[in-house]
Amino acid sequence: MKEFVVIHDYLVSEAVVGDWEGEEEHVAENLNEIYHTLYDYAEEDIEPEILNQLLALVWEHWIGQEALAEIESEDISDWCLHVLQNREQYLEN
Known part of the structure; x- marks a missing residue:
């Protein structure tokens, strides 16, 4: 049923991440990688x-x-797996 969730609704551009001292594009890419990895x-x-x-x-x-x-991508992967495996903890808050 995840096909009912539109991942593009969550993706960000460098314009919305705030000031990262010149790293805005990289930060946006990392955030988008987290979104995609969690979804995948x-x-x-x-x-x-x-x-x-x-x-x-x-x-x-x-x-x-x-x-x-x-x-790094490996850390993103680990974090996403952790969130999915422990979703009750994150959704209770």
Whole structure:
């Protein structure tokens, strides 16, 4: 059921990420990679509401983190798997 969630609704451009001292494009790319990875890793039959909540969590969690400018694909993968495996913890808050 994840096909009912439009990933493009979440993707960002450098214009919306704020001031990252010249790293805005890279930060936007990293955020978009997180969105895509989380979406790709989600099971096909995930409830759209749950997936939307998890995707919204990406912005809430990452936009203020300095590590966002330096995060590697392996770390993005690990974080996304962790969120999906522990979704109850993240959705309770």
